[in-house]
Amino acid sequence: MAKELRVGMIGYGFMGRAHSNAYKRLNDFFAVQHRPVLKAVCARNAEKAKAFAEIWGYERVETDWRKVVEAPDIDLVDIGSPNDTHYEIALAAAKNGKMVLCEKPLAMNVQQAEEMTKAVEAAGVPNMVWFNYRRVPAIALARQIIDEGRIGQPFHYRATYLQDWTISPDVPQGGAALWRLDASVAGSGVTGDLLAHSIDTAMWLNGPITRVVAKTQTFVKERKHAVTGKVEPVQIDDACMFLAEFANGSMGTFESTRYARGRKNFNTFELNGADGSVYFDLEEPEYLQFFEYKQLQSGKKVESHLTGWRKIHTTNSEHPYMSHYWVPGTCIGYEHTFLNALADFVMGIESGKPAQPDFRNALQTQKVCDAVLESARTGRWTETGVELEAVGKAS
Numbered sequence: 001m002a003k004e005l006r007v008g009m010i011g012y013g014f015m016g017r018a019h020s021n022a023y024k025r026l027n028d029f030f031a032v033q034h035r036p037v038l039k040a041v042c043a044r045n046a047e048k049a050k051a052f053a054e055i056w057g058y059e060r061v062e063t064d065w066r067k068v069v070e071a072p073d074i075d076l077v078d079i080g081s082p083n084d085t086h087y088e089i090a091l092a093a094a095k096n097g098k099m100v101l102c103e104k105p106l107a108m109n110v111q112q113a114e115e116m117t118k119a120v121e122a123a124g125v126p127n128m129v130w131f132n133y134r135r136v137p138a139i140a141l142a143r144q145i146i147d148e149g150r151i152g153q154p155f156h157y158r159a160t161y162l163q164d165w166t167i168s169p170d171v172p173q174g175g176a177a178l179w180r181l182d183a184s185v186a187g188s189g190v191t192g193d194l195l196a197h198s199i200d201t202a203m204w205l206n207g208p209i210t211r212v213v214a215k216t217q218t219f220v221k222e223r224k225h226a227v228t229g230k231v232e233p234v235q236i237d238d239a240c241m242f243l244a245e246f247a248n249g250s251m252g253t254f255e256s257t258r259y260a261r262g263r264k265n266f267n268t269f270e271l272n273g274a275d276g277s278v279y280f281d282l283e284e285p286e287y288l289q290f291f292e293y294k295q296l297q298s299g300k301k302v303e304s305h306l307t308g309w310r311k312i313h314t315t316n317s318e319h320p321y322m323s324h325y326w327v328p329g330t331c332i333g334y335e336h337t338f339l340n341a342l343a344d345f346v347m348g349i350e351s352g353k354p355a356q357p358d359f360r361n362a363l364q365t366q367k368v369c370d371a372v373l374e375s376a377r378t379g380r381w382t383e384t385g386v387e388l389e390a391v392g393k394a395s
């Protein structure tokens, strides 16, 4: 017998759509006991929220998120609004005993993220952060390959996350559409927006990052505010590069910018170890590239003259998540990463083995982000303070 999972969605923007799609399709693809019911969507503009509710099938609209977190007919609060809203909504949702799903970055800073983590843990409510790239089948396969010991001792981790949409100095900052350029709403620029994803993936695959040294840059120093029209200093990082040390002794480089002409959402990583390497590029999301220096034969590792990079089309039913979808050789897309994440979350509730990344795990990514920004300010190597145990948890 299906159990209702009554959803209160905060925000109807990009993520409001991606998450709503996941709720609607969950039971079509995953055999779970819970059935999402789209109860309420909340945003500040009632008319737009109403139009959204009609398209996606939400029963009602709210313009104050407090009404959602306090509503007795809501089981799960999903925070898909800008970064400066996550803290207050998550605390109130936990206090009201709701399950909490929150978009990344978890918070504006470590202090907020710590309080949010304590709040959901004290309330004992299931919680997760939407670091959806973990749910790309090719990236999940990379994790499987690493767990199987096929990479051996890791030496290098290399991540890039590049975009190009803020190159023009005429792009305004702030307001409903351009809050990502307003530090008081976004917390930071590319560090929290893009590198948070790269850091989450990196620590999931290669373990805790212990120390960083960073350089940020703001190329356009002043922009017009989208609402007031006033020209104001730009306070976000347009670009950020950092070096990292991992607890396992490997080194990392991370690069992110919104000034890489031609790059729209160029998200890549490569891990090189003694016995092999993996490479992923979000522009070819169904492929994982794998180099195996020593191949396994009858359970023993032997040298082979056939070694070389393999481009694995991760569409077979034995690949992560793919048995839930189509016949081998057919792809899934970006939206399925959210569906896979939701399915893991629900299966976590049902099995009693919570899905990752939970708030405590995402707090560790927040610590790295804050250390990166701190290092960029001081020019010094900075300890991240990441809890090794919290990163090491299986997902």
Ligand SMILES: NC(=O)c1ccc[n+]([C@@H]2O[C@H](COP(=O)([O-])OP(=O)(O)OC[C@H]3O[C@@H](n4cnc5c(N)ncnc54)[C@H](O)[C@@H]3O)[C@@H](O)[C@H]2O)c1
Pocket (backbone or CB within 6 Å): 010, 011, 012, 013, 014, 015, 016, 042, 043, 044, 045, 063, 065, 079, 080, 081, 082, 083, 085, 103, 104, 105, 130, 131, 132, 176, 177, 193
């Ligand atoms: N996981 C990912 O890959 C990914 C991708 C994009 C965005 N995000 C994150 O998702 C969050 C939302 O980003 P987006 O791109 O969907 O933004 P968006 O601008 O498209 O949508 C934001 C929504 O929040 C609503 N909102 C703003 N303030 C509110 C308030 N006080 N109360 C209620 N609703 C409010 C807006 O009306 C809008 O519907 C951010 O934290 C962002 O970092 C994650």
